[in-house]
Amino acid sequence: MNRLISIGELAELKAVSVDTIRRWEKEGKLESVRTDGGHRRYRLSDFVEQKIGKTIAYARVSSHDQKADLDRQDAVLSGYCQSFNWEYEVIRDLGSGMNYRKKGLTKLISTILDGEVARLVITHKDRLLRFGSELIFSLCEYHEVEVVILNKKEDATFEEDLASDVLEIITVFSARLYGSRSSKNKKLIQKLAESVQSG
Structure with missing residues (x-):
């Protein structure tokens, strides 16, 4: 130390x-x-002195088939926190980086607002949100929560996650436009999915 x-x-x-x-x-x-x-x-x-409150380590992936990456993030975050003997909790989240209502993100924000958090640790900036993570950082600054980002470089899967997010947005809007069960909607989503995969 x-x-x-x-x-x-x-x-x-x-x-x-x-x-x-x-x-x-x-x-x-x-x-x-x-x-x-x-x-x-x-x-x-x-710079790593013990603060009053606990450390929250936040891990997120976009889909169920990325569970291995979620486990990897959990292991990296846990190992980092343990190396400093911090009292910590890992919040694991599943959902698009453009979804502001994820269960884990909601819990994280509530815990920060309650004044229970001393430190937030994430592997990458975009694990919080694809767009708008600065809002969470501002919230942390206001409540004097230290933010630790382990890797400043972009995720290797950035393009894949972004394509998945775009597909999710189009899916939601096309379902509203045509109806979620309509054959027109299903064909559109299928074509978009094929385009994303081939791109």
């Missing part, structure tokens, strides 16, 4: 830019130590 981390690692941990870390240090909000070569290093323990 006393290990030193680079400015880039700290920026990733705090989900800000390297320039922001430099500005915070200039403003006296944090301190660094210098290596023999003159590089900035930061004590990890200064």
Whole structure:
């Protein structure tokens, strides 16, 4: 826990830019130590101290056939939280990244609003929502909930998830337009599914 981390690692941990870390240090909000070569290093323990409240680790996949990925996210998040001896709970969610009414997401928001959360840990930004995750981050900032994003890069399955989300939107609207059981609706959905798979 006393290990030193680079400015880039700290920026990733705090989900800000390297320039922001430099500005915070200039403003006296944090301190660094210098290596023999003159590089900035930061004590990890200064930034992962125990806070009042629990850590929520949030994992999500879009469909039932992605259960293996959900289990993988759970394992990664659990391992990360355990490495810091945090009291944590993993919320597992199933549903589109464009669905704001998922059971797990609703529970997460309620728990944050109740003031019970000290920290939110996710593997990727878009695990919360495909569009609008900034709203959750703003909510976390207001309630002084630390957000830890383990991987800043896009998911390898981004295109697949996005295609699935688009298909879901079209399915809902075509069902409203033609009726969910109409043959016209079923043919349209089938053609769209084939296009997504071939694309």
